[in-house]
Amino acid sequence: MFYRPEDGHGLPHNPFGAIVAPRPIGWISTRGAQGDNLAPYSFFNAVAYVPPQVMFASTSAKDDRDGTKDSVAQIRETGVFCVNIVASAARDVMNASSGAHPAGVDEFEVSGALKAECETIDCPRVGDAPASLECKLTRIVELPGAANFLVLGEVTGVHMRDDCLREGRFDVETFRPLSRLGYRDYAVVENVFTLKRPGE
Template identity: 40%
Template sequence: MVIDPEPLDARSTYKLLIGSVVPRPIAWVSTQSADGVRNLAPISFFTVVGRKPPRVSLTMQPRSDGKTLKDTFVNIRDTGQFVANMATFPQATHVHRSAIEYPSDVDEFDVLGLEAAPSEVVRPPRVREAPIALECEVFQIFSSPDGLGNIVWGNVVRFYIRDDLYLPSGRIDTAALAPIGRLAAEYSVTDNAFVPPLPSETLAARHGRRMARLDSHEDSFSPIDTSTWSPSGSVLEP
């Protein structure tokens, strides 16, 4: 099927995008408002855009009402700082629940019972249980003409790497991380690795195989087909 996006509305094209660009890494972003209120939210439009200086990108849509800016973006815009914590399998439930649209004066660390650890050079704390955290300062913000879609480029000013993950060669032991990523509206855990070429029998054994579900849902299930899904990426129900 060939689809022309021009006649589609934003909701429809968003479904196609998030189902096509997979898996997406999740930045579990901690910020702090100008008034000192801590915030924590997952952002799955997240990637690397530079290496010297190290630089990452966050793309944020408005809240589910389609017009209110997310607290994460407002805090970054107002303070110029954020921390991108790595989202891993042991914290998957907390990552998901931190996407609930809490009021702006609510501290997600407190609500979710998460322990914060002080950052080295930025004001927002990191998530203590996160194995990796990137302390960032804003380099540039790009906004759509309506001001609702926003891209933040941040320079990484400090890396936090848990001691057991930092190898003598200077690389990270990625096989020990179990990072989670976004598919469409679901999550996936990275629990295997390979370097091509692979034996033909290995490729044949996996040909056409569906992903294994770790929950109790049917193979055809997707949160997109439920009334609680929002193209904002927010969780509408706890």
């Protein structure tokens, strides 16, 4: 099968998200004039080591947020955000925070996520996340299409849960990261192996 996206795929469901998978989930927390917010984004990744930088993309809008969603609106307002890593054990809490609530609703309260304060920025974080990355906004890029925004940030502080550190390494097997596949499908990282690059 081949299709051009502008012509449509002709399938019951869009395959694009299932093709680009698995994807890590950035559980983005923000604070703004209307309060605290927490929402998961599966268009998320790290993009640079020095200085450490991350990105996430928001691809839809709410009527009460001027062409975007709460996360992007509050990042525009404050210039900061926090990325929280999602453990498999937090899947239901993460999912509960994904609802399209009106602006001003605190998804920490709705979902039962544990709220803690960041150190380098005025922002909440998920207190029991395996890791949280405090970020300073570097830019928001408007992408083609309605309500498509790429948010880039520099990491200014890193929280790691002590039980996720083994022999000086951040060990994903201790918390089994949750990842997004296509449609309503998710996966848990459980089978970890090591490969050496040629010449190492």
